[in-house]
Every structure is written in C-alpha cells, then in structure tokens.
Amino acid sequence: MQHEELIPVRMVNEYVYCPRLAYLEWVQSEWAESADTVDGKFVHRRVDRASGDMPAARDMEPDESLQARSVLLSSQELGVVARFDLIEGEDGQVVPVDYKRGKRPHVARRAYDPERVQLCLQGLILREHGYVCSEGSLYFAASRERVRVAFDEELVALARASVQAVRDMAAAGVLPEPLEDSPKCPRCSLVGICLPDEVCFLRSRKDPPRPLAVAPDDALPVYVQAYRGKVAKKNDELVITTGDDGTGTRARLRDTSQLVLLGNVYLTTPCLHELLRRQIPVCWYSYGGWFLGYSCTMGHKNVELRTAQYRASFDERKCLDLARTFVRAKIHNCRTLLRRNWRGEEKPREVLIGLQEDRRRAGRARSIQELLGVEGAAAARYFAAFAGMLREDDGMGRGFDFRGRNRRPPTDPVNALLSFGYAMLVRTWSVTLACVGLDPYRGFYHQPRYGRPALALDMMESFRPLVVDSCVVRVINNGEIQPEDFLVRATGVALKDGARRKFIAAFERRLSVEITHPVFSYRVSCRRVLELQARLLGRHLLGEIPDYPDLTTR
Ligand code: SF4
Missing domain, CATH: 3.90.320.10 (Lambda Exonuclease; Chain A)
Structure with missing residues (x-):
C-alpha cells in the first residue's frame, strides 16, 4: 500500500x-x-x-x-x-x-x-x-x-x-485530551504549549495547575536606537555600531528574543538572513516611536489555529463575548491600578465606584457599539483621575501636568510616555501572537483595518494599565524621567533619546517582573504571562476551554 x-x-x-x-x-x-x-x-x-x-x-x-x-x-x-x-x-x-x-x-x-x-x-x-x-x-x-x-x-x-x-x-x-496530573507532563518539551493542567483546571476547577514546567526564557529583546546605527553579524553575535567612529556593542544571538530598531538603523542582509533562520523577529519603529511592523519567517505552521481564529472572528456572538471579556478586564485593571497607586489621603471613591459600574455594564453590553461607549466612558473617568497617581511639583516648580488622554500627536509629556508605551506593547503583543500561531491582524473587538494589528490591540487591553500605565507612573514618581526629558514642538511632545532609552529599560523591567497568576496562582513573569494568555486564547478558539480567562489583577 x-x-x-x-x-x-x-x-x-x-x-x-x-x-x-x-x-x-x-x-x-x-x-x-x-x-x-x-x-x-x-x-x-x-x-x-x-x-x-x-x-x-x-x-x-x-x-x-x-x-x-x-x-x-x-x-x-x-x-x-x-x-x-x-x-x-x-x-x-x-x-x-x-x-x-x-x-x-x-x-x-x-x-x-x-x-x-x-x-x-x-x-x-x-x-x-x-x-x-x-x-x-x-x-x-x-x-x-x-x-x-x-x-x-x-x-x-x-x-x-x-x-x-x-x-x-x-x-x-x-x-487528543491532555493527560491528567501525569508525571510525564513536566518533562514534556511541549508542556508550555499544551498547558495540560491549565486546560484541565479551567474545565473542572478541581486541581490547581502545577507551576508552569517551562524553563524561563533567558533571551531578551535587543533595542537599537542610534542615528545612522548599523547592525551586522559576526559568528554568533550581533555587532551593533552606533557612532561614526565605529564604537558600539555586541549581543549574543542566542540571548536575543527580538531585534527592535528605532529610526534610521541599517541592518545588513546577512544579519537579517541569520535572524530569520533563527526565527528571531525584527521589529521596525519610526524615529518618532511609531510601530511600523516586523519581519519574520514564513509564519507559524499551525493552520488549524488560524482557521479557528478566522471562523470565530465571523461569529458575532463569539466576538461580543470576547470583546466583553477584554473590556471588563481592562476596566478592572485600571481600577486596581488607581486604588493601589492613589497618592491622596482618601481613595477616589466616586471614581472607583464608577469604574466598578462601568465594568458591570461592559459585561452586559449587547453590541460592540454599546461596548465601545462603555469603554470610552470608563477611559474618560480613569484618565481624569490618572494625575492622582503622579507625584506633584518637586518643590522646584518641576512637575507633570496631566489633564486627560490625548494622542496623535501627544501634547504633553505624560501622554507622550503613554503613547510610546502603548506602541511598545502593540509590538510585543503582535510578535507574541504571531509566535504562538495566531494572526495579529484579525481581531474580535477591534475591527480589521489595513495595517492595524486588531488582535494585538484586543489582547493588550487588560495589559495597558498593568504594563504601560504602571510603568509611566513609576518612572515619573521615582524621578527616572523628568519634565526636561521631552522635546516640545508645535507638532507635539516627544521623548528625548536618553529618556526614551530609560523608558524602554523600565518597560522591559516591568515585563520581567514576576506576578502571581490570578487564575492559576503560580508565579510567572509578565513576559511569560503574555504568551500564556495567547495560548489560552488559542485553546479557547479550538474549543478546548469554554471561556477565555483574561488577566485581572487583585
Ligand atoms: S504536556 Fe501535553 S503533550 Fe506533553 S505529555 Fe502532557 S498532555 Fe501530553
């Protein structure tokens, strides 16, 4: 035969x-x-x-x-x-x-x-x-x-x-079904993809999962921000030249998870080939911090997963269910951030109650349009109170004046930080989704529009307060970034090079922080949580778990 x-x-x-x-x-x-x-x-x-x-x-x-x-x-x-x-x-x-x-x-x-x-x-x-x-x-x-x-x-x-x-x-x-509580799983190379304990737990809520038996990923993104910078390859290293005099630095390829290029940086063809061979994505940003896209190999071969994603994206009921989950989690996490970081004597009771009500309304929304309205109202409420988490004037007349969210272009330093941070988060989510086999461009809440990574925008909703907003609050309050770290032009406000470097470092530190996963109760880095959530969405789309459990902080 x-x-x-x-x-x-x-x-x-x-x-x-x-x-x-x-x-x-x-x-x-x-x-x-x-x-x-x-x-x-x-x-x-x-x-x-x-x-x-x-x-x-x-x-x-x-x-x-x-x-x-x-x-x-x-x-x-x-x-x-x-x-x-x-x-x-x-x-x-x-x-x-x-x-x-x-x-x-x-x-x-x-x-x-x-x-x-x-x-x-x-x-x-x-x-x-x-x-x-x-x-x-x-x-x-x-x-x-x-x-x-x-x-x-x-x-x-x-x-x-x-x-x-x-x-x-x-x-x-x-x-096939995952093995239940099997000693084989912790030694299995695919345990972090299969998620046997997590899938069993989300179905039955019986035994909590064992700590994710995946070795921590030591590779980190390498950022290059230098006018006329150059990235080449020598043996197993990236050779990064940042000055006209040929000064620069090196990074081992095996320690590199992504190469992120900001502005006019030249990448040699042999280096790009090597990065593609090793499946290390290259992310491209404009000098102003606008995420332009990324280069990677042919894409993940898991067609089943993408088919399930596309099928679900045409199902209005499914889209609404997922969209409610994303928005509820985002409002919940905004509220938690405000509650934890409020600097005044009295907590902003009215705002917190308002956000709680917004969260409930999001869970009851009967259409995407209604949900957009609820989300908009919650965002206005949250950003109106955002300044209450920031340190006041440092006594020398230097402080951050924030009166609400604005963008494209941001007109004040806090908005410049938020916009830059969200652009970094979109990129991080886009690459994470592509790496697990999902299409970052086809979402459920955000509608497809040319060049817009709709699923990355969906998935990052709950992570905006958790990663970016908390990072902005921290760099301002600990004095890492000062009001004079910004360029103020008629066209908007932007971070100076040195400040941008500091913010990138703070953003990556934030992703490396370990948190207790609120559903599974094990410790895991924020960076790993992104991948875990993307895989859980995949398990939900493939019908293995009834609901997608978005991440909400306590
Ligand atoms: S982790 Fe998954 S694939 Fe690996 S042995 Fe366990 S059930 Fe099987």
Missing part, C-alpha cells in the same frame, strides 16, 4: 508517550526546545554525521561487518520514515542502534514502550529493504548502557498498531 505522507518513526514514539504530543507536533507543527531536547541534540551530534557505507541487502557478504551512521530509509508498506543513528551488521544480520540521552530506566523490559516501538519500526524498515533483522539496541548515553530489544510478535503488533493509530488520529483532526 502506498501512503501519501510518511510518518517519522520519532512521531510514533511521541504518540506512544502521549497522543496529544504527537498531534501537536505532527498535525499542528508545534515545537519547543526544552533542556531534554537540547541535551538530546548534543548526544546525537556524532551519530547525526553520515559515515560508513550501507550496502544493499543483496550485496552484503555473509561474513561482512558494517557500521553506517545517520542513514535515511523508509517503508512504503508501513508508511514510515526513519533516520537511523547507527546500523551495525555482522554474520548476515543487521541491528539498528538508537541513541538516547538519559539513563536506562529500571523497568522489567529495561526500556519504555515508546523507545521500543520506535526501534522496532526501524527493524521493520530494514526488513522491508531485504535485510535480516531480528533485534535492535538502545544506547543510553547517561548510564552508558546498551539494551537489547528483541522484535518479537507482540512488539511488532504494537508497533504496527501505533502507526495506524497515528494515521487515524491525524485523519480525525481532533486534538
């Missing part, structure tokens, strides 16, 4: 470990590095280099011995393909050897079923090519042990059934 698509035997291994893992990787093309996968690549570095001849079965002499590494073979009958780490041959028999990074498990069969099945499929491929193959070996690098696996009838039947199960699962097009 001829199969249209060959299944990698590694995927069958994943299926036996957890069907959901195989679906995420094989059907939805999800992939994430974990300590285990990186370590695994290290262990494979020698066997991944092709070496040694692999004679055809009919050409093998009875007494010939062979050792061939990194051999690619497939089986048309089974519809599977494998890259063999090592094939050994002696006395007319061949033996596939598969390298594993860990220690040999102490179980009766001396190896787990996923690895045994994978190895057995390699043996069946060899048999189809005419070789005599009755057993294989697993080599455990950490304990330096070699375990023999006999391809008996029971194992062959399990291997064949597993291949068929993978094919049936892909044809059904339904993401």
Whole structure:
C-alpha cells in the first residue's frame, strides 16, 4: 500500500508517550526546545554525521561487518520514515542502534514502550529493504548502557498498531485530551504549549495547575536606537555600531528574543538572513516611536489555529463575548491600578465606584457599539483621575501636568510616555501572537483595518494599565524621567533619546517582573504571562476551554 505522507518513526514514539504530543507536533507543527531536547541534540551530534557505507541487502557478504551512521530509509508498506543513528551488521544480520540521552530506566523490559516501538519500526524498515533483522539496541548515553530489544510478535503488533493509530488520529483532526496530573507532563518539551493542567483546571476547577514546567526564557529583546546605527553579524553575535567612529556593542544571538530598531538603523542582509533562520523577529519603529511592523519567517505552521481564529472572528456572538471579556478586564485593571497607586489621603471613591459600574455594564453590553461607549466612558473617568497617581511639583516648580488622554500627536509629556508605551506593547503583543500561531491582524473587538494589528490591540487591553500605565507612573514618581526629558514642538511632545532609552529599560523591567497568576496562582513573569494568555486564547478558539480567562489583577 502506498501512503501519501510518511510518518517519522520519532512521531510514533511521541504518540506512544502521549497522543496529544504527537498531534501537536505532527498535525499542528508545534515545537519547543526544552533542556531534554537540547541535551538530546548534543548526544546525537556524532551519530547525526553520515559515515560508513550501507550496502544493499543483496550485496552484503555473509561474513561482512558494517557500521553506517545517520542513514535515511523508509517503508512504503508501513508508511514510515526513519533516520537511523547507527546500523551495525555482522554474520548476515543487521541491528539498528538508537541513541538516547538519559539513563536506562529500571523497568522489567529495561526500556519504555515508546523507545521500543520506535526501534522496532526501524527493524521493520530494514526488513522491508531485504535485510535480516531480528533485534535492535538502545544506547543510553547517561548510564552508558546498551539494551537489547528483541522484535518479537507482540512488539511488532504494537508497533504496527501505533502507526495506524497515528494515521487515524491525524485523519480525525481532533486534538487528543491532555493527560491528567501525569508525571510525564513536566518533562514534556511541549508542556508550555499544551498547558495540560491549565486546560484541565479551567474545565473542572478541581486541581490547581502545577507551576508552569517551562524553563524561563533567558533571551531578551535587543533595542537599537542610534542615528545612522548599523547592525551586522559576526559568528554568533550581533555587532551593533552606533557612532561614526565605529564604537558600539555586541549581543549574543542566542540571548536575543527580538531585534527592535528605532529610526534610521541599517541592518545588513546577512544579519537579517541569520535572524530569520533563527526565527528571531525584527521589529521596525519610526524615529518618532511609531510601530511600523516586523519581519519574520514564513509564519507559524499551525493552520488549524488560524482557521479557528478566522471562523470565530465571523461569529458575532463569539466576538461580543470576547470583546466583553477584554473590556471588563481592562476596566478592572485600571481600577486596581488607581486604588493601589492613589497618592491622596482618601481613595477616589466616586471614581472607583464608577469604574466598578462601568465594568458591570461592559459585561452586559449587547453590541460592540454599546461596548465601545462603555469603554470610552470608563477611559474618560480613569484618565481624569490618572494625575492622582503622579507625584506633584518637586518643590522646584518641576512637575507633570496631566489633564486627560490625548494622542496623535501627544501634547504633553505624560501622554507622550503613554503613547510610546502603548506602541511598545502593540509590538510585543503582535510578535507574541504571531509566535504562538495566531494572526495579529484579525481581531474580535477591534475591527480589521489595513495595517492595524486588531488582535494585538484586543489582547493588550487588560495589559495597558498593568504594563504601560504602571510603568509611566513609576518612572515619573521615582524621578527616572523628568519634565526636561521631552522635546516640545508645535507638532507635539516627544521623548528625548536618553529618556526614551530609560523608558524602554523600565518597560522591559516591568515585563520581567514576576506576578502571581490570578487564575492559576503560580508565579510567572509578565513576559511569560503574555504568551500564556495567547495560548489560552488559542485553546479557547479550538474549543478546548469554554471561556477565555483574561488577566485581572487583585
Ligand atoms: S504536556 Fe502532557 S498532555 Fe501535553 S503533550 Fe506533553 S505529555 Fe501530553
């Protein structure tokens, strides 16, 4: 039988470990590095280099011995393909050897079923090519042990059934259920994408999730703001030149999550190619801080998720439900920020009560139009009180005068900071959404308009007060940014270069702050929360969880 698509035997291994893992990787093309996968690549570095001849079965002499590494073979009958780490041959028999990074498990069969099945499929491929193959070996690098696996009838039947199960699962097009409270999950490379505990919790509200078992992402954005600056690549580093005299700095590519270019910065083509190869997005801002867009590779391969997003975006009911969630969370977080940071003796009771009522009205809105009205009223109420969170005149006649929100262009320093901060947040959300496979341009509350990242604007609603407004309040109140840090022109007010640098640093510090997730109660950085929320939206759009839980602070 001829199969249209060959299944990698590694995927069958994943299926036996957890069907959901195989679906995420094989059907939805999800992939994430974990300590285990990186370590695994290290262990494979020698066997991944092709070496040694692999004679055809009919050409093998009875007494010939062979050792061939990194051999690619497939089986048309089974519809599977494998890259063999090592094939050994002696006395007319061949033996596939598969390298594993860990220690040999102490179980009766001396190896787990996923690895045994994978190895057995390699043996069946060899048999189809005419070789005599009755057993294989697993080599455990950490304990330096070699375990023999006999391809008996029971194992062959399990291997064949597993291949068929993978094919049936892909044809059904339904993401299998997450494992419940399984010890497999914390070690799974896709735990941060799959979110097994979070999905189970949001369905049943029974067991709170274990802390997100994902290693913190140490890579950070690199910002370049320099008139006639240049970014090039040398070996594994970005070489950033900022002065006419060639002075500059360097940043390691593996520590870079995004490259953010502000203004007239020249990026060399080899450097852009390397960034694209490593899937590091490049974000472009005008000198004035306007977010122009970003460059990335072909985009995420998870078509299922984007299809679900587009389908939902045409469903008025769904759009309204999500829009209410976004607006309610935003008003809630504005209210919390005011309550926590109010500098006066008495809390602004009327404003807080008003915002509470706005929040309730947002939850009852019967149309997007009505919701826009509620949001506008809440924003006016909130920004009318915003100055109450800022320090007053510092005694030397220097203070920030804020009388309400204005933009395009902002006409006072506080509005200039808010506008610049929101532009940074749009960019952060756009890249986050694209990285998890969603289309930042198709939203539910914000309507599509050319060049407007509507979903990024939707998702950032609740994060405006949480990230940007709180950052503005902080840099003003701790004196990091002063009234003289702004350029006042007839066309509006803008940050001077040095102040912009300080604000960018404060914004990134804010994203690095750990918070307690209000729904899952574990500690997680704000930066990670953005990704978590984007993935939860994906889980909701794919029908796995009934509602999208937006982030609200206590
Ligand atoms: S995290 Fe758990 S449920 Fe999810 S794919 Fe991995 S093993 Fe399966």
